[in-house]
Amino acid sequence: QSVLTQPPSVSGTPGQRVTISCSGSSSNIGSNAVNWYQQLPGSAPKLLIYSNSQRPSGVPARFSASKSGTSASLAISGLQSEDEADFHCEAWDDSLNGRVFGGGTKLTVL
Amino acid sequence: QVQLQESGPGLVKPSQTLSLTCTVSGDSLDSGSYYWSWIRQHPGKGLEWIGYIYHSGGTFYNPSLKSRLSISVDTSKNEFSLKLNSVTAADTAVYYCARDQVGFHPKYYYGMDIWGQGTKVTVSS
Numbered sequence: 001q002s003v004l005t006q007p008p009s010v011s012g013t014p015g016q017r018v019t020i021s022c023s024g025s026s027s028n029i030g031s032n033a034v035n036w037y038q039q040l041p042g043s044a045p046k047l048l049i050y051s052n053s054q055r056p057s058g059v060p061a062r063f064s065a066s067k068s069g070t071s072a073s074l075a076i077s078g079l080q081s082e083d084e085a086d087f088h089c090e091a092w093d094d095s096l097n098g099r100v101f102g103g104g105t106k107l108t109v110l
Numbered sequence: 111q112v113q114l115q116e117s118g119p120g121l122v123k124p125s126q127t128l129s130l131t132c133t134v135s136g137d138s139l140d141s142g143s144y145y146w147s148w149i150r151q152h153p154g155k156g157l158e159w160i161g162y163i164y165h166s167g168g169t170f171y172n173p174s175l176k177s178r179l180s181i182s183v184d185t186s187k188n189e190f191s192l193k194l195n196s197v198t199a200a201d202t203a204v205y206y207c208a209r210d211q212v213g214f215h216p217k218y219y220y221g222m223d224i225w226g227q228g229t230k231v232t233v234s235s
Contacts, residue, residue, distance in 0.1 A: 002156050035221040037157070044206055044228050045149075045157065050221035088157050092217040098172045099159040099219075 003028060004089050004102035011108040017077040020105045022089035023070065028100055030070040032092040039086040039104070048087070049074065076107070084109045112136035114207050114226035122201075122233050128194040132207030132226060133187070139165045140185045145210040147222055148181060148192045150203040158203075162210050163190050170216045197233045204228040 005023040012018040022034065033052050037045035047056050049065040052072065065074045072091075076083055089102040118130035132146070139146065148160040161171035163181045171179050175194065183190040194201060206229075208222035 032217060033219075035219075037221075044225040045222075046225070047221040047223045050211075054220075056221070056223060090157070090159075090221075092219070094217070096173060098174075101157040101159065103156040 002103040003093060003096070003100035004091065006087075006089060006102035006105045008103070009106045009108065011110055012076075012079045013110050014079055014081060016079045017075060018079060018107065019076075020074045020087050020089075020107070022072040022074070022102050024072075024091060024100075025070050027095040028070075028091045028093040029067060029072055031094060034065070034067055034072040035090045036065055036072075036074050037088045037090065039088065041085065045088060079109055081109045083107060112209065112224050114209065114224060116205060116207050116226045116229040118205075118229060118231070120230055120232060122197055122231060123235050124198055124233055125196055128192070128197050128201060128231055128233070130192045130205055130207075130229065130231070131189050132191070133189045134209075135188070137209070138185075139183060139188050139190065141165070145212045145219075146183070146190045147208045147210040149206045149208060149222070149225075151206070151228075152200075152203045160192065160194075160205075162212065199233050202231065202233045204230050 036049035038048045039045040052067045086104045088104045093100045113135045115133045122128045145162045147162040163169045180193040207226045209224040210222045211220035
């Protein structure tokens with residue numbers, strides 16, 4: 001059971017906008033920054049978003065993220081087939097004194 | 111181009127010690143610009159952060175693994191290592207090493223920006 005809660009799966013069609021939620025609590029998302037990772041099939045995770053909404057260089061502007069209260073969300077606009085992957089959220093947890101991840105969300109592009 | 115490569119046994123017997131090494135190329139662990147982390151992913155599951163080390167040898171571990179865990183660094187070889195003792199089947203996972211960006215306190219960090227390809231470790235007799 002992951003500390004951060006993500007939907008197991010989401011889907012969308014090419015060109016569409018999809019969002020992936022990440023729900024936590026006051027001890028993690030509510031008081032700390034959230035990072036997002038994209039994991040393509042058979043590959044290692046890749047940093048997609050850091051500090052709630054910052055994109056590392058090279059990450060397309062189609063990927064955006066935000067945080068409100070104890071939840072965070074990742075949005076992907078202009079969905080492309082190559083976006084099909086697992087997405088993981090991550091945050092620090094003050095109660096556990098360590099980093100925690102969500103269980104991951106599988107994005108399917110129909 | 112910075113690259114990380116994990117190496118170590120793919121099969122470990124229960125109660126023994128899991129040992130992995132991450133060799134870094136294209137960046138110097140001595141530079142002190144980054145921290146260096148280990149993360150694992152159980153089969154079909156999400157990610158679990160294991161811990162990290164700084165070039166000086168300073169470490170920070172996942173509290174749930176701390177009693178069994180040791181991470182060390184060898185700057186002369188530009189590599190860092192993981193040792194997890196008393197393993198059980200629950201430690202079966204793909205283990206990744208990654209370059210980490212940590213601030214002045216462990217809770218302030220900016221993501222793991224470069225990852226190794228991962229190495230699968232199975233705990234079984």
